[in-house]
Amino acid sequence: MQKPYVIGIAGSSGSGKTFFLKNFLNHFSEEEITLISQDDYYIPANTKTQEENRLYNFDIPTSIDRDSFFKDIKSLFDGNTIYKQEYTFNNPELTPKLLEIKPARILVVEGLFIFHYSEINELLDYKIFMDADESIALKRRLKRDLIERGYDEDDVMYKWVNHVVPSYNEYLLPFRESCDLVIRNNTDDPVVLHSITDSIANDLRVNVI
Structure with a gap:
């Protein structure tokens, strides 16, 4: 299989990544694009007590099963379909889904540490x-x-205060200036993000798909 065109998307918590991703993915068919998210590779912490869970730091690179994340990305490169249980952030009211991640011409890799993990960063063709x-x-x-x-x-x-902001400053912010596109999303106006995703999608259709 031809190597997919890999887009890496990362951002601070509350930056609007989820809305951006949904909008962006809607520009393509399932055969054209696929998404793999770092969030589904958290090392399970559901055996911890409520107090332990409160203190547990999910915002450090070692909270992720880094090897499995990288292995599955490479497996998509080889044309394989990944079956992965959705991570529900220890919320007992949510039933995790079985995710089916199929290979496609465009692969979107999303997560807080995708630039920090050097082996994943090296695979990215375009960084947002x-x-x-x-x-x-x-x-x-x-x-x-x-x-x-x-x-x-x-x-x-x-x-x-203790986890999110320090992690952002250490593991994500240093990569901002080296990214291909920086989106400052301080409004909740969907028109702005629609315009940006339209532009990226049109460019991909001309140069990639």
């Missing part, structure tokens, strides 16, 4: 950095974690 002002990112993070993941506000704030 999503960013937002800290106050705006925190507001989005609170909304997501309180509603979607069932955390309480004290836990969210503890992790933000």
